[in-house]
Amino acid sequence: MVAQINKSFGNHHVLRDVSLAVSKGEFFTLLGPSGCGKTTLLRLIAGLELPDSGSIFLGGQDVTTVPANKRQVNTVFQSYALFPHLNVLENIAFGLKARKVDPVTIKHKVDRMLETLRLSDLSKRFPSQISGGQKQRVALARALVNEPNVLLLDEPMSALDPHLRTQVQAELLELHRQIDTTFIMVTHDQGEAMFMGGHLAVMRDGQMVQMGTPREVYSRPKNKFVAEFLWGANILLATRDGDRMMTTLGPLKTDDQVSWSQGHLAIRPELIVLEDELARPKDNLVRAKVIQAIYRGASVELLLDPGPVKVVTSPRFNPQPGETVSLFIPSADLVALEGQAA
Amino acid sequence: MDSSALPTPIKKRSTSLSGYLAVGPGLLWLTILLAIPCLSLVAMALASRGQYGEVVWSFSLENLRRLIGFGLFGWSPDLFYILLRSLLLATITTLLCVLIAYPLTFHMASRRPSIRVFWLILVIVPFWTNVVVRSYGWLLILGPQLPPARLAAFLGFIPPGSALYPGTLAVYLGMVTTFLPFMALPLYASVERLDREILEAARDLYANPFLVFWRVTLPQTTPGLSVGIIMTFVPAMAMFVVTDILGGAKYMFIGNLIQQQFSQARDWPFGAALSLGLMILTLLSLGFRRLKAPGQKDPFPL
Numbered sequence: 001m002v003a004q005i006n007k008s009f010g011n012h013h014v015l016r017d018v019s020l021a022v023s024k025g026e027f028f029t030l031l032g033p034s035g036c037g038k039t040t041l042l043r044l045i046a047g048l049e050l051p052d053s054g055s056i057f058l059g060g061q062d063v064t065t066v067p068a069n070k071r072q073v074n075t076v077f078q079s080y081a082l083f084p085h086l087n088v089l090e091n092i093a094f095g096l097k098a099r100k101v102d103p104v105t106i107k108h109k110v111d112r113m114l115e116t117l118r119l120s121d122l123s124k125r126f127p128s129q130i131s132g133g134q135k136q137r138v139a140l141a142r143a144l145v146n147e148p149n150v151l152l153l154d155e156p157m158s159a160l161d162p163h164l165r166t167q168v169q170a171e172l173l174e175l176h177r178q179i180d181t182t183f184i185m186v187t188h189d190q191g192e193a194m195f196m197g198g199h200l201a202v203m204r205d206g207q208m209v210q211m212g213t214p215r216e217v218y219s220r221p222k223n224k225f226v227a228e229f230l231w232g233a234n235i236l237l238a239t240r241d242g243d244r245m246m247t248t249l250g251p252l253k254t255d256d257q258v259s260w261s262q263g264h265l266a267i268r269p270e271l272i273v274l275e276d277e278l279a280r281p282k283d284n285l286v287r288a289k290v291i292q293a294i295y296r297g298a299s300v301e302l303l304l305d306p307g308p309v310k311v312v313t314s315p316r317f318n319p320q321p322g323e324t325v326s327l328f329i330p331s332a333d334l335v336a337l338e339g340q341a342a
Numbered sequence: 343m344d345s346s347a348l349p350t351p352i353k354k355r356s357t358s359l360s361g362y363l364a365v366g367p368g369l370l371w372l373t374i375l376l377a378i379p380c381l382s383l384v385a386m387a388l389a390s391r392g393q394y395g396e397v398v399w400s401f402s403l404e405n406l407r408r409l410i411g412f413g414l415f416g417w418s419p420d421l422f423y424i425l426l427r428s429l430l431l432a433t434i435t436t437l438l439c440v441l442i443a444y445p446l447t448f449h450m451a452s453r454r455p456s457i458r459v460f461w462l463i464l465v466i467v468p469f470w471t472n473v474v475v476r477s478y479g480w481l482l483i484l485g486p487q488l489p490p491a492r493l494a495a496f497l498g499f500i501p502p503g504s505a506l507y508p509g510t511l512a513v514y515l516g517m518v519t520t521f522l523p524f525m526a527l528p529l530y531a532s533v534e535r536l537d538r539e540i541l542e543a544a545r546d547l548y549a550n551p552f553l554v555f556w557r558v559t560l561p562q563t564t565p566g567l568s569v570g571i572i573m574t575f576v577p578a579m580a581m582f583v584v585t586d587i588l589g590g591a592k593y594m595f596i597g598n599l600i601q602q603q604f605s606q607a608r609d610w611p612f613g614a615a616l617s618l619g620l621m622i623l624t625l626l627s628l629g630f631r632r633l634k635a636p637g638q639k640d641p642f643p644l
Binding site for chain 1: 537539540542543544545546547548549550553557558561562
């Protein structure tokens with residue numbers, strides 16, 4: 001869909017050889033920290049920017065140089081960008097009117113959209129007279145009423161109150177389930193990207209780092225950046241010694257293929273198994289001292305030395321700072337990250 | 343549906359003595375500099391000219407009769423023509439200023455802040471120069487020896503060796519350069535506040551560039567535009583310096599006429615009546631300001 005895109009603003013190379021394939025009807029999420037180029041990529045797909053090189057295909061057609069107003073793509077902008085001088089109804093009808101759809105059809109489609117997004121009571125209000133959540137629904141309605149092939153969402157939740165977000169995320173998923181439009185959403189919130197469920201792509205410094213399902217990306221991070229960005233995995237510096245990885249915690253084994261002599265291993269805090277007492281000796285069993293224990297109610301979070309290594313475990317355990325505990329690190333969950341460490 | 347987002351009406355404050363004291367100086371200012379001069383203008387307009395050009399303070403509607411075109415020799419369309427000519431001059435000047443100010447202000451607003459200041463200075467500095475000086479400046483630039491006139495002569499628009507003045511081109515050059523700041527500055531205030539994302543949203547929603555301007559840019563910049571139109575149109579109606587210097591004083595405009603009444607003709611009462619007429623026209627044009635985008639706050643509330 002997007003092939004080998006490059007884009008610079010002045011000397012700043014925003015996107016470097018970015019390629020991306022999104023299948024029809026999918027809910028695709030672009031995840032990355034701010035400034036990674038994800039919004040620029042979205043604007044390129046919308047046609048609001050032109051790439052320096054590379055091509056963009058929509059449904060098999062090259063649309064790289066097609067202007068925004070002629071692309072079957074609509075956007076929900078981060079600030080919603082509703083027309084302040086038009087009321088809700090006129091905002092939603094804007095795209096259809098611009099394409100000179102006949103008034104009867106416009107009325108029919110707009111009314112149906114107002115109903116779907118529970119906006120019928122607000123149709124005569126102006127954007128300045130409605131709440132943030134309502135504005136977001138108007139922005140969605142204004143884009144979706146045009147029945148685009150692709151709906152682009154630029155950080156659609158960022159302007160909402162945190163307690164509203166979960167509800168709106170669920171609504172968005174439900175809406176996506178009802179129509180067969182492809183959704184591409186940009187976000188810097190890992191939780192949101194996970195929640196949306198479809199494929200996700202992690203971006204950094206204008207490059208695609210990893211693509212896959214949330215489970216793949218979360219449990220098998222490709223490199224240190226992904227491992228840390230998605231809820232901070234434990235990263236261990238390791239030196240290879242045959243099939244044993246020498247770390248500060250002790251020698252560990254991993255099921256992964258290791259290509260470096262010195263590099264990084266990642267283990268999710270919740271995948272480390274805390275052993276009550278030293279059981280029968282086995283591989284990947286190490287000892288560490290508790291520095292800090294935080295009771296979270298549903299879980300206990302431990303900070304351990306050496307490391308520091310973070311462990312999330314069942315609240316059944318109640319280790320005290322200073323105590324020494326035994327940890328079992330399953331070799332299947334110990335991920336060997338790409339790249340030789342200096 | 344929650345209605346908490348509805349704007350709540352602002353409570354009316356009760357007026358008190360301190361309130362009057364607070365507006366006192368302003369009120370005094372307005373009385374001395376606005377109300378009294380206006381009233382004396384009305385009084386003057388209702389007086390008449392004595393035999394030697396002195397003001398005779400006897401009530402007469404003669405000037406109002408003359409204002410609508412009745413002179414010594416019955417009704418003549420002269421005054422009507424003068425008015426029409428002034429209207430045409432002011433309208434075309436305003437239109438040209440709008441046409442130039444839109445791209446100019448968009449260009450300015452999209453620059454980096456430090457460069458914006460430079461552009462603002464470029465727009466404002468000519469506005470500090472006296473209009474007579476500026477008009478004579480144009481005379482020099484449009485003179486027969488300099489490239490503009492030579493080019494025009496080469497292309498056959500004017501006979502070789504002649505200047506580009508007096509003429510329509512010179513007059514509009516003078517008018518537009520005089521009034522452009524009055525149009526560009528208020529418009530700039532609106533354009534600068536314009537949300538670029540809204541323009542992009544319009545493009546994204548299938549609007550071609552013309553439609554984006556017509557349905558989004560124009561309604562969103564109406565406050566600045568209407569102030570600019572008034573600030574250009576009204577003084578352009580009364581302008582006579584530029585037309586005299588660059589137009590060769592061949593045609594009479596309202597401004598010339600008023601100026602004449604107060605100088606050569608020594609007919610202050612008729613001059614006052616003419617000024618009053620122009621003022622009423624101005625006030626009518628202020629009604630134009632009611633055209634305001636409902637979503638955008640008026641940056642220049644009157």
